[in-house]
Amino acid sequence: MIKAGIIGATGYAGAELVRILMGHKEVEIVWYGSRSYIDQKYASVYHNMFEIVDATCLDDNMEALCEQVDVIFTATPQGFLASVLTEKILSKTKIVDLSADFRIKDVATYEKWYKIEHKSPQFIEEAVYGLCEINRDKVKGARLVANPGCYTTCSILTAYPLVKEGLIDPDTLIIDAKSGTSGAGRGAKVANLFCEVNENMKAYGVATHRHTPEIEEQLGYAAGKEIVINFTPHLVPMNRGILATEYATLRKKADGSLPAYEEVKAAYDKYYANEKFVRVLEKDVVPETKWVEGSNYVDVNFKIDERTGRIVMMGALDNLVKGAAGQAVQNMNLLFGLDESEGLNLVPMFP
Amino acid sequence: MIKAGIIGATGYAGAELVRILMGHKEVEIVWYGSRSYIDQKYASVYHNMFEIVDATCLDDNMEALCEQVDVIFTATPQGFLASVLTEKILSKTKIVDLSADFRIKDVATYEKWYKIEHKSPQFIEEAVYGLCEINRDKVKGARLVANPGCYTTCSILTAYPLVKEGLIDPDTLIIDAKSGTSGAGRGAKVANLFCEVNENMKAYGVATHRHTPEIEEQLGYAAGKEIVINFTPHLVPMNRGILATEYATLRKKADGSLPAYEEVKAAYDKYYANEKFVRVLEKDVVPETKWVEGSNYVDVNFKIDERTGRIVMMGALDNLVKGAAGQAVQNMNLLFGLDESEGLNLVPMFP
Amino acid sequence: MIKAGIIGATGYAGAELVRILMGHKEVEIVWYGSRSYIDQKYASVYHNMFEIVDATCLDDNMEALCEQVDVIFTATPQGFLASVLTEKILSKTKIVDLSADFRIKDVATYEKWYKIEHKSPQFIEEAVYGLCEINRDKVKGARLVANPGCYTTCSILTAYPLVKEGLIDPDTLIIDAKSGTSGAGRGAKVANLFCEVNENMKAYGVATHRHTPEIEEQLGYAAGKEIVINFTPHLVPMNRGILATEYATLRKKADGSLPAYEEVKAAYDKYYANEKFVRVLEKDVVPETKWVEGSNYVDVNFKIDERTGRIVMMGALDNLVKGAAGQAVQNMNLLFGLDESEGLNLVPMFP
Amino acid sequence: MIKAGIIGATGYAGAELVRILMGHKEVEIVWYGSRSYIDQKYASVYHNMFEIVDATCLDDNMEALCEQVDVIFTATPQGFLASVLTEKILSKTKIVDLSADFRIKDVATYEKWYKIEHKSPQFIEEAVYGLCEINRDKVKGARLVANPGCYTTCSILTAYPLVKEGLIDPDTLIIDAKSGTSGAGRGAKVANLFCEVNENMKAYGVATHRHTPEIEEQLGYAAGKEIVINFTPHLVPMNRGILATEYATLRKKADGSLPAYEEVKAAYDKYYANEKFVRVLEKDVVPETKWVEGSNYVDVNFKIDERTGRIVMMGALDNLVKGAAGQAVQNMNLLFGLDESEGLNLVPMFP
Incomplete structure (x- = not known):
């Protein structure tokens, strides 16, 4: 043991x-x-x-x-x-x-x-940045793993294949993220009281949230250059769950047309088809936080907007599992040569 | 398999x-x-x-x-x-x-x-009434198990030891139960819309709810006579969880005094000390639905009110697990001679 | 002014x-x-x-x-x-x-x-106890008004006519009350954090809550004798609203029968027909906290349980309005000879 | 009357x-x-x-x-x-x-x-588009007023001064909007049941929501040209409230620098300083839906992100009041020459 x-x-x-x-x-x-x-x-x-x-x-x-x-x-x-x-x-x-x-x-x-x-x-x-799906091999030999943040795990995995494959212009990336309140921790603060959060919604840390440079660094590696993005977190009246809605301009193809659905889907599949914990949803099914609650899954999908030339990417995870403790266990499994999903066969709980 | x-x-x-x-x-x-x-x-x-x-x-x-x-x-x-x-x-x-x-x-x-x-x-x-903690042996040989209702499982297990041991007068039993909304099912009804349930609370089925005779029958067996009780369910703006608050007059002892805390606690322990899925909480810790969410546990506790001579019993469970599917699996395990807790080692999820 | x-x-x-x-x-x-x-x-x-x-x-x-x-x-x-x-x-x-x-x-x-x-x-x-519907005349001449508690206002008004008219045995009264979280105040405590309250329900202050003697004193005046009751408050995941579910044994009539619906209804009407802020609902309509939210109303109703000989009384109010600030303004209006409802024509907000 | x-x-x-x-x-x-x-x-x-x-x-x-x-x-x-x-x-x-x-x-x-x-x-x-703050004079003489949508009212008023004054490039506008569930109406649908919405968050109508062309038309008038935007609505587990988070690239000034906070603030004040129902918040105070609940206010504010050259604009309103019925009454007041705020002096309810 x-x-x-x-x-x-x-x-x-x-x-x-x-x-x-x-x-x-x-x-x-x-x-x-x-x-x-x-x-x-x-x-x-x-x-x-x-x-x-x-x-x-x-x-x-x-x-x-x-x-x-x-x-x-x-x-x-x-x-x-x-x-x-x-x-x-x-x-x-x-x-x-x-x-x-x-x-x-x-x-x-x-x-x-x-x-x-x-x-x-x-x-x-x-220290190895422990986003398992991307840094798996590095994690295996590490002594010190930096487990990624909740927002960052969701934000990065949602956009990663398109940044890596050059399908989007990374400098146009805007991430609008929404989080349940457990992300704020168990400290006794007026702002996190039930009556202040319930029936309410707000942005916070606008243009200053600490997860911004972490996303920029990791997606910058994928892009092969330094990037700056907009990241805006929001507080939502629910216990668990992060939903990231991400916007970026699609790079046009040589003929001036936008990539087709199938081409974008192929990029996601290239990186995630064999990833147990990343589920690329079927066409037109949107990620919902409730469908991953209590589990280590990240659900991702996207929609191309032909009118604006942008793509809307969406990702959902449980901030306490894949966004924190679940990913930490996944990293531990890698560190000790165990089955990567040991202890993580958690079926999402609905409702 | x-x-x-x-x-x-x-x-x-x-x-x-x-x-x-x-x-x-x-x-x-x-x-x-x-x-x-x-x-x-x-x-x-x-x-x-x-x-x-x-x-x-x-x-x-x-x-x-x-x-x-x-x-x-x-x-x-x-x-x-x-x-x-x-x-x-x-x-x-x-x-x-x-x-x-x-x-x-x-x-x-x-x-x-x-x-x-x-x-x-x-x-x-x-048909065998599948309240495992009480009818375990009968379930083992059954062909047809009637899995108990959500309210009834919570209501019966909370009061059972005291009825069985004669510590309370069963005809004074009043059960005020509160349930999350998943108990109402997935049917499309206006009354169960988010905006109708959220930020709201009400009683329903007052004096007419169908779980009443089920509770009366089972607790009547424990009392050794027919009983009638008051049972009032309420709808609470949460997904899962039932909390039953039960009131009854304590039977006085020969010397005219009320039973002591330790005597009542001993009654609970007599029936539940070896029951994995019933947790008799420590003194003054009240059952909360969130602490059993997603699990097969029933948490119970009680408080003696010296002033009125009544006892307040409290029980909490997850209506979809111990109140439905979890107990059904527990019954299935008994039917097939498996470890009774196989598949049910579900740790409650908090928050 | x-x-x-x-x-x-x-x-x-x-x-x-x-x-x-x-x-x-x-x-x-x-x-x-x-x-x-x-x-x-x-x-x-x-x-x-x-x-x-x-x-x-x-x-x-x-x-x-x-x-x-x-x-x-x-x-x-x-x-x-x-x-x-x-x-x-x-x-x-x-x-x-x-x-x-x-x-x-x-x-x-x-x-x-x-x-x-x-x-x-x-x-x-x-000091005059400022439950306007009962102590209106005394309030008018007072210098110091003790504005009633939120639970007590709801609990007393729900049972008052039946106690006063002797239709129930006041010593059998059991009050099971449920409150939104604003009643806990704006202090920064872990127990009142969103993640601790949301998707959760519990009793608290069982047999020890401070509103108990206040209810006993006031209903004792109505009963014409000292009484002791059971009062159990519960915390509900909503901002506003108190629902009191109250149980008592009906006094039988001379012929041994229980009072009829009409007789009980008449008792409520006797005291509340001319009270703007107490609404006795139509038969079989249960009080719901959402229907009084933001207003000074108390909605009450009842159901006779022929099987047990008990009556179930229900009352709902907004703990911050009729349970606190609204009633305070109602008292102030009385103190200064204003229209009692000035400033209180607040239409409940739904949803 | x-x-x-x-x-x-x-x-x-x-x-x-x-x-x-x-x-x-x-x-x-x-x-x-x-x-x-x-x-x-x-x-x-x-x-x-x-x-x-x-x-x-x-x-x-x-x-x-x-x-x-x-x-x-x-x-x-x-x-x-x-x-x-x-x-x-x-x-x-x-x-x-x-x-x-x-x-x-x-x-x-x-x-x-x-x-x-x-x-x-x-x-x-x-028909006159009844966004009172912008079309006040036209509304006054109308027979038929088209009351704006809930999302559109919030989205347009949040960005209008900056589009009108040319401070942002309207073709870069991305609107990420979040709405309480009352916006979905009172129809009995599984998707709007309490258990489906509660503890959940999702986008819907991505790139296809019907409020998109309405926003484009009105902001196009302000821009003096046709524009296309991204608009993504989300469903949030609360009854009321819309929060719009809007992103756009700031136009640089002649010297190549970004507009200062004061310049942007002045643009908002130019249009809203005398508007009772639009509150431009103080610096670094973010709009929260709860602070406008039950009222006809729209709260707006913004944050300049020097790193990306974009501005993040935020607006909050109650979808049933300023987003529907309140604005309808405001329009009616204009139609009949009444005080524009008659009936609308609704103080937001908190909590």
Whole structure:
């Protein structure tokens, strides 16, 4: 059995890791790390785990933890892992980091968007960006995996084949994303109270959201050049789910015509036909967040608008699964040479 | 592999059966029966099943179906199974009926509350009421299992130990139950539109709801006499979940005092300490529907009100799992001698 | 114009007072008191008021405020008004207190349920319990009105005629109440986050909720004797609305029969036929919270259960209007001899 | 008193007209027209109107109706008004049409997008597009007002000043709009059931939604040329509210720089500073649908993205008020020379 520790086990992403790992045949959680609930029964913080998890919350001491486990998941606030990571820790255990600390290769970009000093720039280069469908081979040999953000996973996978194949002009890319409220975390803030979110919708972080440079970096690799995009997240009155609606201008073909449906579909199939967790939907079926809830799937589809010459791409995932804990487990499976879908055969729950 | 057929596979309870059976090691679904969607791809009706279920919907021909399967689940409107059931069908296959056709032993009571003629009274006697925690042994040898209703499962299990042990006066029992909207089914009705249910709450079927006689019959067995109760269901703006709040007068002890917390707790533990799917919560922790969502658990607890001499009992379950499809699978496991929890190790999803 | 000050203007009840008073022809708000948002624009705390309210939040200094206004609304935490009230203040201005400080006549009862010392017991006797439909005449001459609680207004009005007319045995009264989340206030607590409340339902304060003695006291007056009841509140995933489902044993008539529908209806009509804000619904129409949302109405109805000899009474109101700010304005109208419904001709909003 | 008739009074937009007109001093509703509920009490269809509206539903006979009223509101399915309108009717009464029949000047465009033959093209020319803030003077003298669509009102008002002033390139305009579910109407459809919409989000009508040509026509007038845009509506799990997030490339100034915040703000102020119902929010305050709920306001704001050279414009309104019934009453006020805001001093309800 692989021994796993979780730092930040009492946040929503940490709790989802626990839920998923309960169904994983090869993993045992031996450390439920928390800052707020030390010495409390884990099941008293998450009552769904009553009679399932008997453990008590421990602290977030990575030095102690790395001696006991094969893998550490850090579902922690920005800056935590960078502030405690050492070569010694990395030499003893693998790390899947659900925070943004090691997602961005350029330190200056990280510090500009996150408004925080990076305390461990020496590990950035070796960290592998854990978007499994794109970086699978690199993940397999890594010590430190930077698990992608929820918005970014959805945004990148929705557009990736068309950027990679040059079917769209990446500088015209506009991503309008909508997220359920679990993405905001379990902190007690007025803005996230039921009565403030329910029956309401708004944009936030307009032109300043931290997932922007992460999307730009990854899609820039696909495009073969640096790109800038518009990314606007919105808060939606639901618990789970991200829907990304993405707009871009299609590159015309040599004869001046737009690519046909079949040509675009072929590009998606080229990259995703063999990907279990990316479902390219049938023509005219739109992705809906509810159809992937609780599962590790990303559903994608597109519509060509002949009138404007643009394409509308759509992607949907569960922000806590493929957007966080599910992808973290997928990365862990790769790290340890397991079946990539072990523990992730989660059938979406409807309704 | 056990071959299973589902009649009514495109209703919410049928769809939940499909979801659960996808994770069951010993069962293969070979017939997705539907009245409304014959010849359509099942995954086009429930898009969560895209790339998971490749089958096409078939009709509801029980005669044909019974030749091909080991077990049939009927998740059908009242009266369907009673109108088609024959000795021949029962001799070829086992049946777990999620409708109310065979739940009530007295035909007159059934016909009075359901306002429908019972077409197969000859099978009522042999049908076993499939509340596993209470009727486990009877279920094991049955051909025809009447799977309990959602409200009734929650209502009965919440009060059962206290009725059985004589701690409460069963004639004082009042059950105030609240249900998510999936219990109303997938039929297109104005009353179940999003805008009519959302931000709204109401009672319905006051003093006339069909689950009343079912609760009275089963708790009457526990009480050793016929009882009448008040049962009031309410519609709540959420997808899943039933919460039953039950009130009854505690029987005083010989010395005139009320039973202590520990005595009541001991009664619950007597019946549920070894029941995996009934969780008796710790003192002062109230059942919440969200903590059991997606799982086969029933969470129960109670509070003694010294001032009034009454006890408030509370129970919560997921109406589509323990209240329908999960319990149906639990019954099927018993019918075929499998581990009772096979396919049902569903960790509740939160949030 | 009547000059009004609000202490606690930035809570949900205070904000609803502002909303309602914006449409009141005879009142001008001159003081938006707040503890958390002093010196901030009121419209920056409640953006709905942008370009409607230009004022800046002031403090909660009652001594200063009473010199400037004709009436003060205190929408404050328990204990605030009792800790600052003086004869001087009461000699200068009228007060409508939306907290519980002066609702309960017996100090010991208050202190037992609220677990707080009462700092101004000398004003309890003169305070009038402002349930307008019952205490209208007393309110007219008062200096200090104790505005009833949200649950209590709904619970009392739903049962009052039957208690008063002796149609039910008040000691059998069980109140199962359900409330939207705005009743929990705007404080930042994990338990009230969107993801914790949404898709969830639970009871709370079982057998210990503070509105219990308030209901008992008022219905005790109607019964002509002290009574104890069961009161269980529940949290529902909606913003506004309270639904009370109440159970009681009907008193049999001299001939041993139960009262007929018409007799019970006549009792409701006796007290409410001329009450604008209490709507006794037509037979078999159940109260729904959505049908009163945003308005000052209470909708009530009932169903006799011949089988058990009990009656099920149901009442619905908007907890922020008739359950708080609307009733406060209704009381203010009485205090100043205005049309009781001035400012309260609010048509319920649906959907 | 102005006598008004409503055809389609039992749809959500019709019901909102009734709610608003109840508070209008100069109007009396004399005809509640319905196709589905003829001869039923209006208050039995919309229980919020119990003891407020005593009328019974009548049919949709425009010939009879026009003899009795000063104004008719048609809140009807596409094609109804066009199929019954006559010169005689128009000579007797004014009409505010909430359907799309007379919104689009080009018949071919209408027929292409609506897939329906236009039965009264002779009245298209005279119909005035009733977006009050832009066409106020034309509305005043009209007989037939085409009340704008919900999405279109929000989409147009959010972008109008920048298109009109030439600050953005209108051909780069992309509108990503999100709507509450009341916009889908009260028809009984599976897709609009609570369980299908709740906890879900999706796009629909991608590149084909009928409001597209309406937006293009009106913004084309502002641009002084024909334009094509991308418009993508989404369904959100809330009752009311539309949020439009709009993207366009800013035109650079002569010196090659982007317009400053103040320059863009000045453009909004030029058109809206004196418009009561359009609120240009303060810098960095984003429009939220909840802050305008139940009111006739449109809240707008914007953010310049220096990195991409684009501007993100945002607008929020209540689809049933400013997006339908409120704007219809605003138009009626203009038609009859009343104060434009009579009946529309609706303070947004929060929470």
